[in-house]
Amino acid sequence: MTRQRGEVVVETRDLCMHFGGVRAVDQVDFSLFDKELRCLIGPNGAGKSTFFKCLTGQLTPTSGEVIIRGQPMTGAEPFEVASLGVGIKTQVPNVFDGLTAEENIWLAARRWHGDARSRSLTAETIERLKLGDIRRTLVGQLAHGQRQWVELGMVVAAEPWLVLLDEPAAGMTHEETYRTVELIEEINKTSALIVVEHDMQFIRMISRTVTLFHEGRILMQDTMEAISADPRAREVYLGHRA
Ligand SMILES: Nc1ncnc2c1ncn2[C@@H]1O[C@H](COP(=O)(O)OP(=O)(O)OP(=O)(O)O)[C@@H](O)[C@H]1O
Known part of the structure:
Protein backbone atom coordinates (compact mmCIF):
# COMPACT_ATOMS: atom_id res chain seq x y z
CA MET A 1 0.00 0.00 0.00
CA THR A 2 0.92 3.67 -0.06
CA ARG A 3 4.02 4.33 1.99
CA GLN A 4 3.31 7.49 3.96
CA ARG A 5 6.24 9.87 4.19
CA GLY A 6 6.32 13.20 6.00
CA GLU A 7 3.77 15.90 5.46
CA VAL A 8 0.92 15.90 2.98
CA VAL A 9 1.86 18.49 0.34
CA VAL A 10 -1.09 18.16 -2.05
CA GLU A 11 -4.59 17.35 -0.92
CA THR A 12 -8.01 17.37 -2.53
CA ARG A 13 -11.18 17.05 -0.50
CA ASP A 14 -14.43 15.95 -2.11
CA LEU A 15 -13.21 17.43 -5.41
CA CYS A 16 -15.77 17.54 -8.22
CA MET A 17 -15.50 18.84 -11.79
CA HIS A 18 -18.70 18.39 -13.72
CA PHE A 19 -19.27 19.39 -17.34
CA GLY A 20 -23.07 19.55 -17.59
CA GLY A 21 -24.11 16.00 -16.78
CA VAL A 22 -20.59 14.56 -17.15
CA ARG A 23 -18.94 13.89 -13.78
CA ALA A 24 -15.36 14.09 -15.06
CA VAL A 25 -14.02 14.23 -11.47
CA ASP A 26 -16.36 13.13 -8.74
CA GLN A 27 -15.81 13.34 -4.97
CA VAL A 28 -12.08 12.75 -5.12
CA ASP A 29 -10.10 12.71 -1.86
CA PHE A 30 -6.42 12.58 -2.72
CA SER A 31 -3.17 13.03 -0.78
CA LEU A 32 0.41 13.30 -1.95
CA PHE A 33 3.30 13.17 0.52
CA ASP A 34 6.48 15.20 0.41
CA LYS A 35 9.06 13.78 -2.07
CA GLU A 36 6.54 11.23 -3.29
CA LEU A 37 6.32 10.22 -6.98
CA ARG A 38 2.75 9.36 -7.87
CA CYS A 39 1.43 8.16 -11.23
CA LEU A 40 -2.20 8.70 -12.22
CA ILE A 41 -3.57 6.11 -14.62
CA GLY A 42 -6.96 5.06 -15.95
CA PRO A 43 -8.83 4.34 -19.18
CA ASN A 44 -9.72 7.09 -21.66
CA GLY A 45 -12.19 9.53 -20.14
CA ALA A 46 -11.49 8.37 -16.55
CA GLY A 47 -10.87 11.95 -15.41
CA LYS A 48 -7.07 12.02 -15.01
CA SER A 49 -6.44 15.13 -17.12
CA THR A 50 -9.41 16.96 -15.62
CA PHE A 51 -8.12 16.18 -12.11
CA PHE A 52 -4.64 17.33 -13.16
CA LYS A 53 -6.06 20.60 -14.52
CA CYS A 54 -7.90 21.24 -11.25
CA LEU A 55 -4.53 20.97 -9.46
CA THR A 56 -2.67 23.24 -11.90
CA GLY A 57 -5.37 25.93 -11.99
CA GLN A 58 -6.26 25.30 -15.65
CA LEU A 59 -9.79 24.44 -14.48
CA THR A 60 -11.88 25.76 -11.59
CA PRO A 61 -13.55 22.81 -9.85
CA THR A 62 -17.32 22.68 -9.56
CA SER A 63 -16.97 21.99 -5.82
CA GLY A 64 -14.54 20.64 -3.24
CA GLU A 65 -11.10 21.84 -2.23
CA VAL A 66 -7.52 21.84 -3.52
CA ILE A 67 -4.89 22.44 -0.82
CA ILE A 68 -1.22 22.79 -1.72
CA ARG A 69 1.27 22.90 1.16
CA GLY A 70 -1.47 24.01 3.50
CA GLN A 71 -2.67 26.83 1.20
CA PRO A 72 -6.24 26.78 -0.11
CA MET A 73 -5.72 26.86 -3.90
CA THR A 74 -9.18 25.92 -5.20
CA GLY A 75 -9.80 27.90 -8.37
CA ALA A 76 -6.37 29.60 -8.26
CA GLU A 77 -4.80 30.70 -11.53
CA PRO A 78 -1.89 28.62 -12.95
CA PHE A 79 0.60 31.42 -12.18
CA GLU A 80 -0.52 31.41 -8.54
CA VAL A 81 0.07 27.66 -8.33
CA ALA A 82 3.48 28.09 -10.00
CA SER A 83 4.34 30.88 -7.55
CA LEU A 84 4.16 28.35 -4.71
CA GLY A 85 7.16 26.59 -6.27
CA VAL A 86 5.20 24.15 -8.43
CA GLY A 87 6.59 23.19 -11.85
CA ILE A 88 3.93 22.35 -14.43
CA LYS A 89 4.33 20.60 -17.78
CA THR A 90 1.08 20.29 -19.69
CA GLN A 91 0.47 18.44 -22.96
CA VAL A 92 0.63 21.77 -24.82
CA PRO A 93 4.25 22.50 -25.90
CA PRO A 160 10.29 23.41 -7.93
CA TRP A 161 9.55 21.36 -4.82
CA LEU A 162 6.57 19.83 -6.66
CA VAL A 163 6.36 18.91 -10.36
CA LEU A 164 3.11 18.12 -12.20
CA LEU A 165 3.53 16.33 -15.55
CA ASP A 166 0.74 15.47 -18.00
CA GLU A 167 1.75 12.52 -20.23
CA PRO A 168 5.51 13.20 -20.38
CA ALA A 169 6.17 10.05 -22.46
CA ALA A 170 3.38 10.58 -25.02
CA GLY A 171 4.50 9.72 -28.56
CA MET A 172 7.98 8.57 -27.47
CA THR A 173 9.98 5.61 -28.69
CA HIS A 174 11.02 2.86 -26.26
CA GLU A 175 14.48 4.42 -25.84
CA GLU A 176 13.06 7.92 -25.32
CA THR A 177 10.61 6.58 -22.74
CA TYR A 178 13.43 4.85 -20.88
CA ARG A 179 15.47 8.06 -20.80
CA THR A 180 12.41 10.02 -19.63
CA VAL A 181 12.00 7.59 -16.71
CA GLU A 182 15.64 8.26 -15.77
CA LEU A 183 15.07 12.01 -15.88
CA ILE A 184 11.95 11.74 -13.74
CA GLU A 185 13.85 9.62 -11.18
CA GLU A 186 16.50 12.35 -11.13
CA ILE A 187 13.90 15.10 -10.65
CA ASN A 188 12.34 13.07 -7.81
CA LYS A 189 15.58 13.41 -5.84
CA THR A 190 14.60 17.03 -5.15
CA SER A 191 10.87 17.27 -5.93
CA ALA A 192 7.63 15.45 -5.33
CA LEU A 193 5.87 14.56 -8.59
CA ILE A 194 2.42 13.78 -9.92
CA VAL A 195 2.58 12.19 -13.37
CA VAL A 196 -0.42 11.44 -15.59
CA GLU A 197 0.58 8.70 -18.01
CA HIS A 198 -0.96 6.18 -20.38
CA ASP A 199 2.16 4.23 -21.24
CA MET A 200 2.20 0.97 -19.25
CA GLN A 201 5.88 0.41 -19.97
CA PHE A 202 6.58 3.81 -18.41
CA ILE A 203 4.40 3.12 -15.35
CA ARG A 204 6.06 -0.24 -14.72
CA MET A 205 9.53 1.31 -14.97
CA ILE A 206 8.61 4.10 -12.53
CA SER A 207 7.11 1.48 -10.21
CA ARG A 208 5.80 3.55 -7.30
CA THR A 209 2.34 4.17 -5.89
CA VAL A 210 -0.22 4.40 -8.66
CA THR A 211 -3.66 6.01 -8.42
CA LEU A 212 -6.17 4.36 -10.75
CA PHE A 213 -9.04 6.59 -11.89
CA HIS A 214 -12.29 5.20 -13.25
CA GLU A 215 -15.39 7.23 -14.12
CA GLY A 216 -14.12 10.31 -12.30
CA ARG A 217 -13.32 8.50 -9.05
CA ILE A 218 -10.29 6.82 -7.50
CA LEU A 219 -10.89 3.10 -7.96
CA MET A 220 -7.64 1.92 -6.41
CA GLN A 221 -4.34 3.24 -5.10
CA ASP A 222 -1.46 0.80 -4.78
CA THR A 223 1.64 -0.54 -6.49
CA MET A 224 1.39 -1.47 -10.17
CA GLU A 225 1.89 -5.13 -9.18
CA ALA A 226 -1.14 -5.02 -6.85
CA ILE A 227 -3.25 -3.18 -9.45
CA SER A 228 -2.25 -5.69 -12.13
CA ALA A 229 -3.40 -8.51 -9.84
CA ASP A 230 -6.76 -6.93 -8.95
CA PRO A 231 -9.69 -8.34 -10.99
CA ARG A 232 -11.71 -5.09 -10.99
CA ALA A 233 -8.71 -2.98 -11.98
CA ARG A 234 -7.86 -5.44 -14.75
CA GLU A 235 -11.40 -5.30 -16.02
CA VAL A 236 -11.61 -1.49 -16.22
CA TYR A 237 -8.08 -0.80 -17.38
CA LEU A 238 -5.51 -3.48 -17.80
CA GLY A 239 -7.70 -5.93 -19.66
CA HIS A 240 -7.49 -3.87 -22.82
CA ARG A 241 -3.99 -2.48 -22.34
CA ALA A 242 -1.58 -4.84 -20.55
N1 LIG B 1 -13.90 20.72 -21.45
C1 LIG B 1 -14.72 19.68 -21.38
N2 LIG B 1 -16.02 19.79 -21.67
C2 LIG B 1 -16.86 18.74 -21.58
N3 LIG B 1 -16.48 17.50 -21.20
C3 LIG B 1 -15.19 17.32 -20.90
C4 LIG B 1 -14.25 18.39 -20.98
N4 LIG B 1 -13.03 17.91 -20.60
C5 LIG B 1 -13.21 16.61 -20.32
N5 LIG B 1 -14.51 16.26 -20.50
C6 LIG B 1 -15.08 14.93 -20.27
O1 LIG B 1 -14.71 14.56 -18.96
C7 LIG B 1 -14.42 13.16 -18.90
C8 LIG B 1 -13.02 12.97 -18.37
O2 LIG B 1 -12.10 13.42 -19.35
P1 LIG B 1 -10.52 13.49 -19.09
O3 LIG B 1 -9.91 14.09 -20.29
O4 LIG B 1 -10.26 14.12 -17.78
O5 LIG B 1 -10.16 11.95 -18.99
P2 LIG B 1 -8.72 11.27 -19.06
O6 LIG B 1 -8.73 10.20 -18.03
O7 LIG B 1 -7.67 12.29 -18.94
O8 LIG B 1 -8.76 10.64 -20.51
P3 LIG B 1 -7.59 10.46 -21.59
O9 LIG B 1 -6.73 9.38 -21.05
O10 LIG B 1 -8.32 10.04 -22.83
O11 LIG B 1 -6.88 11.78 -21.71
C9 LIG B 1 -14.62 12.62 -20.31
O12 LIG B 1 -15.94 12.10 -20.39
C10 LIG B 1 -14.48 13.85 -21.17
O13 LIG B 1 -15.22 13.73 -22.37
Missing part, protein backbone atom coordinates in the same frame (compact mmCIF):
# COMPACT_ATOMS: atom_id res chain seq x y z
CA ASN A 94 5.76 25.44 -24.07
CA VAL A 95 9.12 25.94 -25.80
CA PHE A 96 10.54 28.58 -28.14
CA ASP A 97 11.52 26.78 -31.36
CA GLY A 98 13.77 29.65 -32.51
CA LEU A 99 15.96 29.52 -29.37
CA THR A 100 18.49 26.89 -28.33
CA ALA A 101 17.83 24.32 -25.62
CA GLU A 102 20.11 26.28 -23.30
CA GLU A 103 18.35 29.59 -24.01
CA ASN A 104 14.96 28.04 -23.31
CA ILE A 105 16.18 26.68 -19.97
CA TRP A 106 17.81 30.00 -19.10
CA LEU A 107 14.56 31.86 -19.81
CA ALA A 108 12.68 29.52 -17.47
CA ALA A 109 15.25 30.11 -14.71
CA ARG A 110 15.26 33.89 -15.34
CA ARG A 111 11.54 34.07 -14.65
CA TRP A 112 12.28 33.40 -10.99
CA HIS A 113 15.94 34.36 -10.45
CA GLY A 114 18.51 37.08 -11.19
CA ASP A 115 20.97 36.84 -14.07
CA ALA A 116 23.90 35.19 -12.27
CA ARG A 117 21.73 32.61 -10.49
CA SER A 118 19.89 31.87 -13.76
CA ARG A 119 23.19 31.12 -15.50
CA SER A 120 24.35 28.76 -12.78
CA LEU A 121 20.93 27.08 -12.59
CA THR A 122 20.93 26.61 -16.38
CA ALA A 123 24.38 24.98 -16.24
CA GLU A 124 23.34 22.76 -13.31
CA THR A 125 20.12 21.70 -15.05
CA ILE A 126 21.91 20.82 -18.30
CA GLU A 127 24.42 18.78 -16.33
CA ARG A 128 21.79 17.11 -14.16
CA LEU A 129 19.50 16.11 -17.04
CA LYS A 130 22.47 15.30 -19.32
CA LEU A 131 21.39 17.72 -22.06
CA GLY A 132 24.93 18.89 -22.89
CA ASP A 133 24.94 17.39 -26.39
CA ILE A 134 21.87 19.41 -27.46
CA ARG A 135 22.45 22.61 -25.46
CA ARG A 136 23.33 24.71 -28.52
CA THR A 137 20.74 23.18 -30.87
CA LEU A 138 17.65 25.17 -31.82
CA VAL A 139 14.67 23.51 -30.17
CA GLY A 140 12.80 23.57 -33.49
CA GLN A 141 15.43 21.16 -34.87
CA LEU A 142 15.19 18.63 -32.05
CA ALA A 143 13.42 15.26 -32.13
CA HIS A 144 10.13 14.93 -30.24
CA GLY A 145 11.70 13.25 -27.20
CA GLN A 146 14.51 15.80 -26.97
CA ARG A 147 12.01 18.67 -27.00
CA GLN A 148 10.18 17.04 -24.09
CA TRP A 149 13.48 16.80 -22.16
CA VAL A 150 14.17 20.49 -22.76
CA GLU A 151 10.72 21.20 -21.32
CA LEU A 152 11.59 19.08 -18.29
CA GLY A 153 14.78 21.13 -18.00
CA MET A 154 12.72 24.33 -18.07
CA VAL A 155 10.60 22.97 -15.22
CA VAL A 156 13.67 21.89 -13.20
CA ALA A 157 15.49 25.21 -13.71
CA ALA A 158 12.82 26.94 -11.63
CA GLU A 159 13.80 24.72 -8.65
Whole structure:
Protein backbone atom coordinates (compact mmCIF):
# COMPACT_ATOMS: atom_id res chain seq x y z
CA MET A 1 0.00 0.00 0.00
CA THR A 2 0.92 3.67 -0.06
CA ARG A 3 4.02 4.33 1.99
CA GLN A 4 3.31 7.49 3.96
CA ARG A 5 6.24 9.87 4.19
CA GLY A 6 6.32 13.20 6.00
CA GLU A 7 3.77 15.90 5.46
CA VAL A 8 0.92 15.90 2.98
CA VAL A 9 1.86 18.49 0.34
CA VAL A 10 -1.09 18.16 -2.05
CA GLU A 11 -4.59 17.35 -0.92
CA THR A 12 -8.01 17.37 -2.53
CA ARG A 13 -11.18 17.05 -0.50
CA ASP A 14 -14.43 15.95 -2.11
CA LEU A 15 -13.21 17.43 -5.41
CA CYS A 16 -15.77 17.54 -8.22
CA MET A 17 -15.50 18.84 -11.79
CA HIS A 18 -18.70 18.39 -13.72
CA PHE A 19 -19.27 19.39 -17.34
CA GLY A 20 -23.07 19.55 -17.59
CA GLY A 21 -24.11 16.00 -16.78
CA VAL A 22 -20.59 14.56 -17.15
CA ARG A 23 -18.94 13.89 -13.78
CA ALA A 24 -15.36 14.09 -15.06
CA VAL A 25 -14.02 14.23 -11.47
CA ASP A 26 -16.36 13.13 -8.74
CA GLN A 27 -15.81 13.34 -4.97
CA VAL A 28 -12.08 12.75 -5.12
CA ASP A 29 -10.10 12.71 -1.86
CA PHE A 30 -6.42 12.58 -2.72
CA SER A 31 -3.17 13.03 -0.78
CA LEU A 32 0.41 13.30 -1.95
CA PHE A 33 3.30 13.17 0.52
CA ASP A 34 6.48 15.20 0.41
CA LYS A 35 9.06 13.78 -2.07
CA GLU A 36 6.54 11.23 -3.29
CA LEU A 37 6.32 10.22 -6.98
CA ARG A 38 2.75 9.36 -7.87
CA CYS A 39 1.43 8.16 -11.23
CA LEU A 40 -2.20 8.70 -12.22
CA ILE A 41 -3.57 6.11 -14.62
CA GLY A 42 -6.96 5.06 -15.95
CA PRO A 43 -8.83 4.34 -19.18
CA ASN A 44 -9.72 7.09 -21.66
CA GLY A 45 -12.19 9.53 -20.14
CA ALA A 46 -11.49 8.37 -16.55
CA GLY A 47 -10.87 11.95 -15.41
CA LYS A 48 -7.07 12.02 -15.01
CA SER A 49 -6.44 15.13 -17.12
CA THR A 50 -9.41 16.96 -15.62
CA PHE A 51 -8.12 16.18 -12.11
CA PHE A 52 -4.64 17.33 -13.16
CA LYS A 53 -6.06 20.60 -14.52
CA CYS A 54 -7.90 21.24 -11.25
CA LEU A 55 -4.53 20.97 -9.46
CA THR A 56 -2.67 23.24 -11.90
CA GLY A 57 -5.37 25.93 -11.99
CA GLN A 58 -6.26 25.30 -15.65
CA LEU A 59 -9.79 24.44 -14.48
CA THR A 60 -11.88 25.76 -11.59
CA PRO A 61 -13.55 22.81 -9.85
CA THR A 62 -17.32 22.68 -9.56
CA SER A 63 -16.97 21.99 -5.82
CA GLY A 64 -14.54 20.64 -3.24
CA GLU A 65 -11.10 21.84 -2.23
CA VAL A 66 -7.52 21.84 -3.52
CA ILE A 67 -4.89 22.44 -0.82
CA ILE A 68 -1.22 22.79 -1.72
CA ARG A 69 1.27 22.90 1.16
CA GLY A 70 -1.47 24.01 3.50
CA GLN A 71 -2.67 26.83 1.20
CA PRO A 72 -6.24 26.78 -0.11
CA MET A 73 -5.72 26.86 -3.90
CA THR A 74 -9.18 25.92 -5.20
CA GLY A 75 -9.80 27.90 -8.37
CA ALA A 76 -6.37 29.60 -8.26
CA GLU A 77 -4.80 30.70 -11.53
CA PRO A 78 -1.89 28.62 -12.95
CA PHE A 79 0.60 31.42 -12.18
CA GLU A 80 -0.52 31.41 -8.54
CA VAL A 81 0.07 27.66 -8.33
CA ALA A 82 3.48 28.09 -10.00
CA SER A 83 4.34 30.88 -7.55
CA LEU A 84 4.16 28.35 -4.71
CA GLY A 85 7.16 26.59 -6.27
CA VAL A 86 5.20 24.15 -8.43
CA GLY A 87 6.59 23.19 -11.85
CA ILE A 88 3.93 22.35 -14.43
CA LYS A 89 4.33 20.60 -17.78
CA THR A 90 1.08 20.29 -19.69
CA GLN A 91 0.47 18.44 -22.96
CA VAL A 92 0.63 21.77 -24.82
CA PRO A 93 4.25 22.50 -25.90
CA ASN A 94 5.76 25.44 -24.07
CA VAL A 95 9.12 25.94 -25.80
CA PHE A 96 10.54 28.58 -28.14
CA ASP A 97 11.52 26.78 -31.36
CA GLY A 98 13.77 29.65 -32.51
CA LEU A 99 15.96 29.52 -29.37
CA THR A 100 18.49 26.89 -28.33
CA ALA A 101 17.83 24.32 -25.62
CA GLU A 102 20.11 26.28 -23.30
CA GLU A 103 18.35 29.59 -24.01
CA ASN A 104 14.96 28.04 -23.31
CA ILE A 105 16.18 26.68 -19.97
CA TRP A 106 17.81 30.00 -19.10
CA LEU A 107 14.56 31.86 -19.81
CA ALA A 108 12.68 29.52 -17.47
CA ALA A 109 15.25 30.11 -14.71
CA ARG A 110 15.26 33.89 -15.34
CA ARG A 111 11.54 34.07 -14.65
CA TRP A 112 12.28 33.40 -10.99
CA HIS A 113 15.94 34.36 -10.45
CA GLY A 114 18.51 37.08 -11.19
CA ASP A 115 20.97 36.84 -14.07
CA ALA A 116 23.90 35.19 -12.27
CA ARG A 117 21.73 32.61 -10.49
CA SER A 118 19.89 31.87 -13.76
CA ARG A 119 23.19 31.12 -15.50
CA SER A 120 24.35 28.76 -12.78
CA LEU A 121 20.93 27.08 -12.59
CA THR A 122 20.93 26.61 -16.38
CA ALA A 123 24.38 24.98 -16.24
CA GLU A 124 23.34 22.76 -13.31
CA THR A 125 20.12 21.70 -15.05
CA ILE A 126 21.91 20.82 -18.30
CA GLU A 127 24.42 18.78 -16.33
CA ARG A 128 21.79 17.11 -14.16
CA LEU A 129 19.50 16.11 -17.04
CA LYS A 130 22.47 15.30 -19.32
CA LEU A 131 21.39 17.72 -22.06
CA GLY A 132 24.93 18.89 -22.89
CA ASP A 133 24.94 17.39 -26.39
CA ILE A 134 21.87 19.41 -27.46
CA ARG A 135 22.45 22.61 -25.46
CA ARG A 136 23.33 24.71 -28.52
CA THR A 137 20.74 23.18 -30.87
CA LEU A 138 17.65 25.17 -31.82
CA VAL A 139 14.67 23.51 -30.17
CA GLY A 140 12.80 23.57 -33.49
CA GLN A 141 15.43 21.16 -34.87
CA LEU A 142 15.19 18.63 -32.05
CA ALA A 143 13.42 15.26 -32.13
CA HIS A 144 10.13 14.93 -30.24
CA GLY A 145 11.70 13.25 -27.20
CA GLN A 146 14.51 15.80 -26.97
CA ARG A 147 12.01 18.67 -27.00
CA GLN A 148 10.18 17.04 -24.09
CA TRP A 149 13.48 16.80 -22.16
CA VAL A 150 14.17 20.49 -22.76
CA GLU A 151 10.72 21.20 -21.32
CA LEU A 152 11.59 19.08 -18.29
CA GLY A 153 14.78 21.13 -18.00
CA MET A 154 12.72 24.33 -18.07
CA VAL A 155 10.60 22.97 -15.22
CA VAL A 156 13.67 21.89 -13.20
CA ALA A 157 15.49 25.21 -13.71
CA ALA A 158 12.82 26.94 -11.63
CA GLU A 159 13.80 24.72 -8.65
CA PRO A 160 10.29 23.41 -7.93
CA TRP A 161 9.55 21.36 -4.82
CA LEU A 162 6.57 19.83 -6.66
CA VAL A 163 6.36 18.91 -10.36
CA LEU A 164 3.11 18.12 -12.20
CA LEU A 165 3.53 16.33 -15.55
CA ASP A 166 0.74 15.47 -18.00
CA GLU A 167 1.75 12.52 -20.23
CA PRO A 168 5.51 13.20 -20.38
CA ALA A 169 6.17 10.05 -22.46
CA ALA A 170 3.38 10.58 -25.02
CA GLY A 171 4.50 9.72 -28.56
CA MET A 172 7.98 8.57 -27.47
CA THR A 173 9.98 5.61 -28.69
CA HIS A 174 11.02 2.86 -26.26
CA GLU A 175 14.48 4.42 -25.84
CA GLU A 176 13.06 7.92 -25.32
CA THR A 177 10.61 6.58 -22.74
CA TYR A 178 13.43 4.85 -20.88
CA ARG A 179 15.47 8.06 -20.80
CA THR A 180 12.41 10.02 -19.63
CA VAL A 181 12.00 7.59 -16.71
CA GLU A 182 15.64 8.26 -15.77
CA LEU A 183 15.07 12.01 -15.88
CA ILE A 184 11.95 11.74 -13.74
CA GLU A 185 13.85 9.62 -11.18
CA GLU A 186 16.50 12.35 -11.13
CA ILE A 187 13.90 15.10 -10.65
CA ASN A 188 12.34 13.07 -7.81
CA LYS A 189 15.58 13.41 -5.84
CA THR A 190 14.60 17.03 -5.15
CA SER A 191 10.87 17.27 -5.93
CA ALA A 192 7.63 15.45 -5.33
CA LEU A 193 5.87 14.56 -8.59
CA ILE A 194 2.42 13.78 -9.92
CA VAL A 195 2.58 12.19 -13.37
CA VAL A 196 -0.42 11.44 -15.59
CA GLU A 197 0.58 8.70 -18.01
CA HIS A 198 -0.96 6.18 -20.38
CA ASP A 199 2.16 4.23 -21.24
CA MET A 200 2.20 0.97 -19.25
CA GLN A 201 5.88 0.41 -19.97
CA PHE A 202 6.58 3.81 -18.41
CA ILE A 203 4.40 3.12 -15.35
CA ARG A 204 6.06 -0.24 -14.72
CA MET A 205 9.53 1.31 -14.97
CA ILE A 206 8.61 4.10 -12.53
CA SER A 207 7.11 1.48 -10.21
CA ARG A 208 5.80 3.55 -7.30
CA THR A 209 2.34 4.17 -5.89
CA VAL A 210 -0.22 4.40 -8.66
CA THR A 211 -3.66 6.01 -8.42
CA LEU A 212 -6.17 4.36 -10.75
CA PHE A 213 -9.04 6.59 -11.89
CA HIS A 214 -12.29 5.20 -13.25
CA GLU A 215 -15.39 7.23 -14.12
CA GLY A 216 -14.12 10.31 -12.30
CA ARG A 217 -13.32 8.50 -9.05
CA ILE A 218 -10.29 6.82 -7.50
CA LEU A 219 -10.89 3.10 -7.96
CA MET A 220 -7.64 1.92 -6.41
CA GLN A 221 -4.34 3.24 -5.10
CA ASP A 222 -1.46 0.80 -4.78
CA THR A 223 1.64 -0.54 -6.49
CA MET A 224 1.39 -1.47 -10.17
CA GLU A 225 1.89 -5.13 -9.18
CA ALA A 226 -1.14 -5.02 -6.85
CA ILE A 227 -3.25 -3.18 -9.45
CA SER A 228 -2.25 -5.69 -12.13
CA ALA A 229 -3.40 -8.51 -9.84
CA ASP A 230 -6.76 -6.93 -8.95
CA PRO A 231 -9.69 -8.34 -10.99
CA ARG A 232 -11.71 -5.09 -10.99
CA ALA A 233 -8.71 -2.98 -11.98
CA ARG A 234 -7.86 -5.44 -14.75
CA GLU A 235 -11.40 -5.30 -16.02
CA VAL A 236 -11.61 -1.49 -16.22
CA TYR A 237 -8.08 -0.80 -17.38
CA LEU A 238 -5.51 -3.48 -17.80
CA GLY A 239 -7.70 -5.93 -19.66
CA HIS A 240 -7.49 -3.87 -22.82
CA ARG A 241 -3.99 -2.48 -22.34
CA ALA A 242 -1.58 -4.84 -20.55
N1 LIG B 1 -13.90 20.72 -21.45
C1 LIG B 1 -14.72 19.68 -21.38
N2 LIG B 1 -16.02 19.79 -21.67
C2 LIG B 1 -16.86 18.74 -21.58
N3 LIG B 1 -16.48 17.50 -21.20
C3 LIG B 1 -15.19 17.32 -20.90
C4 LIG B 1 -14.25 18.39 -20.98
N4 LIG B 1 -13.03 17.91 -20.60
C5 LIG B 1 -13.21 16.61 -20.32
N5 LIG B 1 -14.51 16.26 -20.50
C6 LIG B 1 -15.08 14.93 -20.27
O1 LIG B 1 -14.71 14.56 -18.96
C7 LIG B 1 -14.42 13.16 -18.90
C8 LIG B 1 -13.02 12.97 -18.37
O2 LIG B 1 -12.10 13.42 -19.35
P1 LIG B 1 -10.52 13.49 -19.09
O3 LIG B 1 -9.91 14.09 -20.29
O4 LIG B 1 -10.26 14.12 -17.78
O5 LIG B 1 -10.16 11.95 -18.99
P2 LIG B 1 -8.72 11.27 -19.06
O6 LIG B 1 -8.73 10.20 -18.03
O7 LIG B 1 -7.67 12.29 -18.94
O8 LIG B 1 -8.76 10.64 -20.51
P3 LIG B 1 -7.59 10.46 -21.59
O9 LIG B 1 -6.73 9.38 -21.05
O10 LIG B 1 -8.32 10.04 -22.83
O11 LIG B 1 -6.88 11.78 -21.71
C9 LIG B 1 -14.62 12.62 -20.31
O12 LIG B 1 -15.94 12.10 -20.39
C10 LIG B 1 -14.48 13.85 -21.17
O13 LIG B 1 -15.22 13.73 -22.37
